[in-house]
Every structure is written in structure tokens, then in C-alpha cells.
Amino acid sequence: MPPINFNDIEVLLPLIILVIWACLLLLVDLFIPKKHKWLTALLAAFGLALTLGFTLSQLGSESNGFCATGKPSICMVVLDGFSVLVNALLLLTGLLGVALAYGYLKRMGIERGEYYTLMLFSISGMMLMAQASDLIIVFLALELLSLPLYVLSAFARSNSDSQEAGLKYFLLGAFSSGFILYGIALVYGATGSTSLSQIFEIASVGTSSLLLTIGAALILVGLGFKVAAVPFHMWTPDVYQGAPTPVTAFMTAGAKIAGFAALLRVFGSAFPNLSEDITPILWALSAATMIVGNLLAIAQTNIKRMLAYSSIAHTGYILMAFVPYGNPEVAPVSIAAGLFYLFAYTITNFGAWGVVIALEQKESKGLQISDYAGLRRKYPVLAGAMTVFMFSLIGFPPTLGMVGKFYLFRAVLSGGYTGLAIIGVVTSLVSAFYYLRVVVNMYMFAGEPKTDNEFWLRFTIAGAALVTVVFSLVPQGLFAWASRAVLKLF
């Protein structure tokens, strides 16, 4: 009897489709002439859409894949509501990424088809991350998603910032991968298994072992690097600033989503019993991330760097949602809030980065905050959209960011972590300064900004702004979906 059956393929079907599509695209792209690279973009988008369709068709089904023969509880990958939700979000991220990159690449003269292929590979890695139920698969997925990102960061070869970004990311990423691997090894040593469900079983039987806890902590370190938690965040400003802007946009959203998905699955499934020890660490990480991210963003004058620090700060907010993960009453709501905020952040983020792309000129010009002066006069819609995004990032109604923050704070407070909530609120207040600084520049100073008016870019920005405002009025549907997805996890 073959160790793989049809069920296993089914579980991973969207992923498989995406990977095959990406490989084929790589080959096809070889034969597409330089002038028609838009075809590659189109094919990439089409592939993502196809995969999204398959993902959504998996709504409501639950299954495990690649299980050990004779032991159906020890499996490598899992399909459940959570994975479907995260996969859908990731594919949406991918589509938005393609839309943003399309015009930018051509404008900056780095239009090469490998961009889209690398993106697809990275997304497939992220998708695997969401479906992983074994620590080895987590690591595999982590590497699969990271390596293309390293290359993508250095995509603008002639730009030294980009090269620096790619190199730094690679070095530090490799470094942190080491920590994750060490953590996995320690966990294996403590429990004798790398499967999440088995780890949970073994851990819940005996007394808490220090080895296991340390292993878990090291895994946390590695994943913390990926999501840019303090003090593992140092790579973020340089890499985000140096990488080509669409890549940055894609990274901030996609890598974060995948990182949090892994964090959630690993800690939610395998280590709930360790919450006594891990929660204070999470608390400290969240607080430090919020504080440092917001604080350092104040001093920035380059908008990419500012948004990079802002993304660190938002990681802090989302980490808040994971702090009460060990408390079974609060955890589902809290994590649902976190997922919701991820969605809100993704949309807003893409919008904001879209505007940055619009204003960016060759050779990294047009990236200072002062370059946004006078945007209101020439491009009022663009300025308006940017204002919406800034407000959403602050958490100002009536935007999606505000709804997300509301859910987050409510969840944290119901978990009893008032101090953390206070820190969250105070830092949000502080963040208003640097977000509004952009708005002030746009509306109250005079200047002559130049923008790019490519259709998909405008479409993405407008769509993001619209969703940010409109969905903030009817967030219940999405929140319900997130809640259901999380419940099954627990």
C-alpha cells in the first residue's frame, strides 16, 4: 500500500497547484521576450487566483495529510478552517503584491519574470507554514518562504541599498534559522517526536521539562525574528528600506502572516501547557516591540524606514493577541482578534505601500516624508487614500485598523492584561505623531510631488482604501470567520 493516498494530495491541493504553476511559469518565462514580461505577471496572477479558488473550495473541510502509517494522529500537514483562512489571506497578499509590482518593476527598469516566480514560491512556503502540523515541516516551510525573499530583497541589483538589504536579510535569517533548528532539536530531545499533536500528548502527561521549555523559547526566537519582534527586529529597517518597495510590501504582510500562523499553530497545538512560562516572555516581547517600534519611528525621515518601524509596532499589537493563548476562555476570542487585525493590517499596509510606490522615483528619490508635501493639491485622491491608511494605522475610526485595535484591546483586557493594554494604547497615541506627520505634509505644506499613475497601482490603492473604510462598518462577518477558524484550532 503506498504511503501516500489521495487524501494527502487533497489536503495540499492548492499548494501543489501553486508550486507546479510556479515551476511551469519559470520555464515559460524563459521564452517570453523582454518586452512582454507583463504576460508573466498576468500568468502569476492567474495562478494565484486559481489557487485561491481551490483554497476557498476547501472551506469547511477538515483533514490531516501525510500521516504516519498506523498512527492517524501523527501527521505532517493539516487542513482546517484556520489554514483555509490564512491561505486565503496569503493568496490575497500575493495578488496585491503582483498588482503593486507590475508597474514598479517596469518603471525602475528591473522588470524580470523571475520576480513573479519567486513570489509564487515564497507564497507556497507561507501556505505550507499555515498547514504545517509537524515541526520539521514548519522549518521546511520557513526556509521555503524565506529564501525567495532574500533574493527578492536584492532584486534591484544596481541599487546598493537593495544588495545590502538582501545580504543582511540572508545572513540574519540564516542565523535565526539556526535558533529554530536548535529549538526543534531540543523539543525532539525532550519529547521524542516532532509532530505537534504528539508533543502535546507527551508534554501534558509528565511534569514540565526545562528542556522542552527552552526548546519552545528558541522556536519562539526564530519565529520572532521572522515577524520582527524586539529584540529580533534589527534587520527590519534596513531590509525594508533597501528592498524594492513592492517586495517590502509583500514581505511586511506575507511573512508576518505566515510567521504568526506558525506561532499560533505551534504554540497553540503543542505548547499550551507551557503557557505559564511562555506567557510572561510573550508579554515582554509584545510590550518591548510596541514601545521600540513606535518610539524609533518618530525619528525617521524616510518613509520606507518609518513604515518599517511601524510594521514592527504592529507586530507588537498582534503579539498582544497571543499573550493570553494559554487561557482557554479568552484565547479563541483573543486570537481571532489577532487574525482580524492581521487582515486589517494587510489591507492597510498594502494601501500605504502602494502610495509609497506611487511617489517613488528612480534611484530611491521621492522617499522622504518631505517629498509628500503638497500632495493634496495635485493628487487629492491619492492624498485622501494615504490619509485613510494613516488613520487606519493609528487606529482612528472609521477605519478597519480601529476596529482591529478595538477587538485586540478588548480581548487583552478580558484576559486581564491591563498593563499591556495600557502600553498598547499609549504607544498607539505616540504613533499618531509620525503617521499624522505624513498627513500634515500632504495637506499643509506646499510642494511638487510626482507620481506614477499606473492602473493596477491606483486600483490597489483605491480598493484598499475602500475596504479599509467600508469593512470597518461591517466587520462582524470577518470576525466571525476568524473566530470559527480559531475555535477549531483549540
Next chain:
Amino acid sequence: MLFSEATTTSFFSLAPWLVFAPVIGLLINIIIGGRFSEKLIGAVASVASGATFIVSLLLAYSVWVGHGQGESIFLAEWIHVGSLSLDWTFRVDSLSTTMMLVVSGVGTLIHIYAIGYMHEDVRFKNDPSRFRRFFVFLNLFIAAMMILVSGDSYLMLFVGWEGVGLCSFLLIGFWFEMDTLARPSWANSNAAKKAFIVNRIGDLGFLIAGFLMFWYLGSLQFDEVFAAAPELADTQPGIIIAITLFLLVGVAGKSAQIPLFVWLPDAMAGPTPVSALIHAATMVTAGVYLIARSAPLYNLVEGAQSVVVIVGAATALFAATIAVGQYDIKKVLAYSTISQLGFMVAAVGMGAYVAGIFHLVTHAFFKALLFLSAGSVILGLERGHHLLAHAHNGGAADHDDEEEVRRTEPAEVFDPGDMRNMGGIRKTMPVTFWLYMIGSLALVGIIPFAGFWSKDEILLDASLKYPAVYWLLSTAAFFTAFYMGRQIWMVFFGTARHEAAANAQESPKIMTVPLMVLAGLSILGGLLNLPFKGFHNLGHWLEFTLGEVELLGLDPTVAGLSTLLALAAIFISWLLYGRVTLKQADRDPLKKPLGFVFTGMENKWFVDEAYKAMIVDRYTDVCRFLADVIDSRFWHDWFHEKLIVGTYNWFSNTGLNYYADQKIIDAFANGLGRTTKYLSASVRRIQNGFVRSYALSVFLGVVLILGYLILK
């Protein structure tokens, strides 16, 4: 619908349309009337008023079909507080439908007349855009008057009472920035204010009566009040007297009786259709209606009735004497109105409610006719005047051209209402002349015109119950005939005393046709209540509401005496004014024989001056004292400025601003901001760009975490 069914259907439910129709009319004119032509504005308003008339007809028909059974039509809840429960309910019975018909009927005719009148008036006064406003106010008035006469409770009546008071104010002060001669002045505004304020004093009386009613009788609704009144009359008759007398105060204000009549002559400042509608035919009769409606209360207390009669009779005579000495054509008619109202009030005071209402109806007909004809005369003179002005300055100037008009304005001030400028109008404006004649004969009370029958009935009732009042009223009737004769000889006969009168032009049909209708009513109005067996139509009609009424037949003695007196008065007036045409500069022929009496008549017996000296000036003095001394110097300058503002300023400027705000709070807030910035700037230096430092930071994090875990 079968005829038999049609004859028995009732239209009571249409009652709210009495008010809705004019409101809709005025809303249309307000909202989209800006684009309408004058004819359309006038048409909308007239149609609205006409609709009210038709509804009144249908309601009256419904009452008739129901054999006099009235109905209350509930519209909406209004006040339900504690024991007070009042709703918007329309009372449709014979008395209220009579009033409705008069008001809406005469009102519609006046609307039509006003289309023509105002068309010329706004041009003479150089503001054609104000045309629309007039008709909006007119419709508003009809609506308010309808509320007044159709109310089912004293409160609803009062709402209408106030409403018509407001409309009176608005319409008297229509040309608020000028006086009657179109010179920039406060005169018209003052007249409007006077009307409103004097009315207010009357309203105070009404309100106190209302309070007493509610307190002692527990309701303001007519039926409930009248049901509870007899019991109170037995136990505490003083309260009923108080109620009725306070209601009389209200009547004195609204119906211009002594001592609150002073506003009505001034109200002539308003355009003539206003004078006709509000100050002759309808609003001023509201007081009479009030007393008639309150008949059950008045019937309980003889003493109050006597007071009412005396007030009415005194007013009738007093005003008639003043009318003799007036030179303005409208002022004569104004005092005549006050006098005739005195007749009506005396009538209802005596308990002759039918006579009073009858005279109210006929008076509406001929007084409106008179006023409108007077308006026609005035416009005729204006036309003549402008014609001359243009002729003098050469070229036919179009009145719509402001420049032209201003240039061709004559330098002298010309009063088209002064009878001393008139004369011989009979020849230049024949139609108006005949209309005026009909109206005058009706007013004077010559058989068979309407006024004869109604006035005669009042005199008859007086002769039976209050003989002294009979003599007072007869004297007043004598004067009435005299001043009307004087007016007619001065205006219409003889030769023109001013070239404007010589060139006066007849009014257009849109003005004269409604007048002809009124003239017809003035002639035939007597048929409403002929004092013969089987003909007391109005009497029988009102019996349904008022209960058993004494219906008197014709007494030839009284009738003959009154006719004789009237003819004698006309003859005397002819002797003085008709036989020899006076020149403009001539003194009035009565001046010499009557001397100071005539001076008194000319100057309205100095009532306004007396009021001013005794009341108005004293009141102004008190106000000034309060304002200047108490308010300005003490309260404002010292207490407010020095004490409160000064202290506050010190407190906020020095205390709060400097010490608290700047030193403490600002320092804190700025400090916070500076600290954050400083922190940010210093921490960011950690980000030095070296990969090794980044890796070190990761390592440090790991160390911290593991350290925490191990040491725990």
C-alpha cells in the same frame, strides 16, 4: 351615489381641510412661488382660500343635513398632562360654520381683489418682489382664523387668536420701512407693534380667564366648561363673573373696545385689503364670536352682561364721534368699525346673540365693500397723481423702470387718502362711486339694505332690555349716518380739490368684480334674518347651538325712528358738506360751531396722548431706569465687569494661565514630547547598520529569554 344618499351624507371629516388648504397654499407660495408670476401667486392663494370656503359650505351643509347636530372632529392629540387633556379637535356646529362661511367667503373675495390692488401698490412703492409675501401672510391669516372659529376648546381658540394677532402684526407692518406716504420712517412698524402690544394686554385677560376656567372648572373644552359652569355659578358666582370679565378684556383687545381700541386706527397703515379683511370683516369680530360662544357662561351672571353692554355701547358712541372729525378716508372707516363693533358687543352683552352675529355678518359684507372701495379710490388718486407726474416730466415712463420712477417722483408729498384732496370722484370713477354708495347705505341702515335689518334688531333688543343703551346706540347711529354722509359729499361730489383727483382713473375689473359681489351681499344680506314669522333663518340656524332664542318681529316704531334719524343726519351733512363744495384750504365747517368739541373729535379725544403720558412714558421711564441705572451702571459696570470679570481674568490670566498652565502643565506636556523625541533619537543609534550588531542583538534576546526561563 344616489341623490337621496347625497343629501344625507355629511362631510364633517373634511374639517381639517379648513386649516390645511390655506397652509398648503402658503407653502406652495413660499417654496416655489419665487418663480411664479403675480397672477399665479394670487391664484394659488385665492384658490386655497376658495377651497376653505367650499369646505365651509360642505360643513355647513353637513350640519343642516344633520338637523343642526354639530360634530367634533378629532385631528390629533396635543396636551395630556395631569388632569389637563386637550386635543386638536374641530367643532363644527351652526355657530362656527356661520363664522367660517363669512371669513372664508369674504376672505376669498378680498384675495381676488388684492391681486389687482397689490399689483399696483407694490409698484407705487417700488418693490414688486414683495407681492408674494403678501399672499403668504393672507393665507396664514385664513388658516389662523379658521383655527380660531373651529376650535373645540378655549385653548385652540386661543391658538387661532394669537395666530391672527401675529398676522395682523405682519400685515399692518407690511411696508415696515416707510410710512403711509412711502417716506422712510418708523411709522408703519410702530403701528404694527402697537397693534401687537395692545392685543397682548387683551390676551393677558384671556389667559387669566383660561387659568380660572381650568382651575375651577377643570377643563378648557367648551362642552365640559359649559357643563360644569352652572354648579360653580351657584357656589362661587364671583369666579364666573371674573372669568367672563377677563374674557371681556380679551375681547376689548381683539375687537377694539374701550379702552384697548387705540391700535385699530393706526392699523390703517397696512395695505387696504388688510384693513378690509382683518380689521373690518373678520379678525376684529373674533371677540364677538368669543362672547357668543361663551353664551352659557354669560347667561349665568347678569352683572357681567351689564358690563359688556356698557362697554359696547360706550365704545359705539365714542368712536362714532371721533369718526366725524377725521380727514383720512380709511380712518373714518376705522372708527366706524370700532363703533359698529361696539354695537355687536352690546348686542351679545344683552343676550341678543343672534342680533349680534347677524350684524357681524352684514357688517362684514358692507364694511369690506367700503374699505375695498376706499382702496379703489386711493389707488385711483395714485394713478392720477403718477399720470400727472409723468406728464410734467415728459415721456411715458414705465413704472417697472426704477430709474425713471425715481426721477419722475414729484417733490411734494401727496397723501392719496386725504379726503381734502378728493372731490368729484363720482364722475371720474363711477363704478367705485356706486359701490361705495351701496356700502354706505348699508352701513347707515337704510331699508332694504342689509345693515338696516341687523342694526334694527340690535336697537329693538336694546329698547326692550336696556333703554339707556338704546338711546346711546341710537345717538351713535345718528353720528354714523352723519359721518358717512360727510364722507360721501367730500369724496364723491363737488369738484376735485387736487389735480390728482381730477385725473383719477377707475380700477380694473379684477378689483371691481369682487366688490360687486360684496355689494350684492350688502343689498340682499338682510334676507338672512328677516324679522318676520317664518323668516328668522339665521336665528333658527343659530338656535341649534345657542339653545332657545327669543326671535323678535319687526317693531315699526324703532325702525321708523332709526330711519328718520339716519335721514336727518344725512340731510344735515348735505347742508354742511354737499351743498357748497369746500376748497382745499377751507376749514371744516363744523369747526366754528362746535369749537373745542370738534377739536376733540379731530384729535381722537386725545386718547393716544393720554395713554402715552400716563402709561407709555411712565413705563419707558421705568425701563430706562432699570436699563441705565440698575443694569448698566450697577450690574454691568460694577458687579459684572469689576467683580466677576476682573476676578476671573486675574484667575485665568495669572493664576491658571501662568502658574498652572505654563509652568506646570505645559512644562509637563512639552517635557513629555521632548523626552520621547530624545529617547527616540538616542535609541535609534543602536541601529548602526552592522550585521554583527544585529546578530548580537538576537543573541542577547535569546540569552535574556533563556536566562529568565532557567532562573525561574
Next chain:
Amino acid sequence: MLLEYLAIAVLIVLATVVALIAIGLGGLFGPKKKTVNKSMPYESGMMPIGPGTRRMPVRYYLIGVLFILFDIEVVFFLPWAIVFRQLGWFGLIEMVVFVAILLVGYVYAWKKGALEWE
């Protein structure tokens, strides 16, 4: 049992200490006279030409990376070849997939000219 390793530990420590002493004492007490010639990098007695660090042609790197990748592929072939028969069809399909993926990469490298030397 650990006691047996004591000798090795001592050896390690001593070796380290001696090495440190040798270099350390030399650095502490020796003269520090730097001349231009002495500071130059040693190139077998010849004068160094050009900068010390020079950009290497990336071709070397490419070849190296490609070699590693396909060498590992071969390494994976070896165990598969041994249990090939036991795995049956499943094993064949699996390896075909594996090779196919790497083939994509190979075609890509070929088309992109990574296999060209010049």
C-alpha cells in the same frame, strides 16, 4: 567514564595556553615598528599588484552553487537506488517528481546562460 577524557581536556587546555603565551608574549614585549614594507601583504616576495581584495568573477560562484545543488541531487539518488525495488511505483513517481523539479531549475540555468563560461 568521563575521567578517561581528562587527558584530552588537559591537552586542549595546555595547547591553548601555550599558543596564547607564544603569541601573546611576543605581542607584549616585542618592538612595534611598522614600516610600509612590513605592513604589506605577503605574496611570496613579489610586490603586490593591485588591490588586496578584488572582485572575483561571479562565474566561479555560479558553478560552485550549481555543482552543490546537482551533487546533492545525486546524493539523493544513491539511497533511492538501493531501495528502489522495495518502493515500487510509488518510489519511481516520487523520484520523477524530484528530478522534474530539479530539471526545471536546470533548464532555467541553461537558458539563462549560467552554464556558459565566457
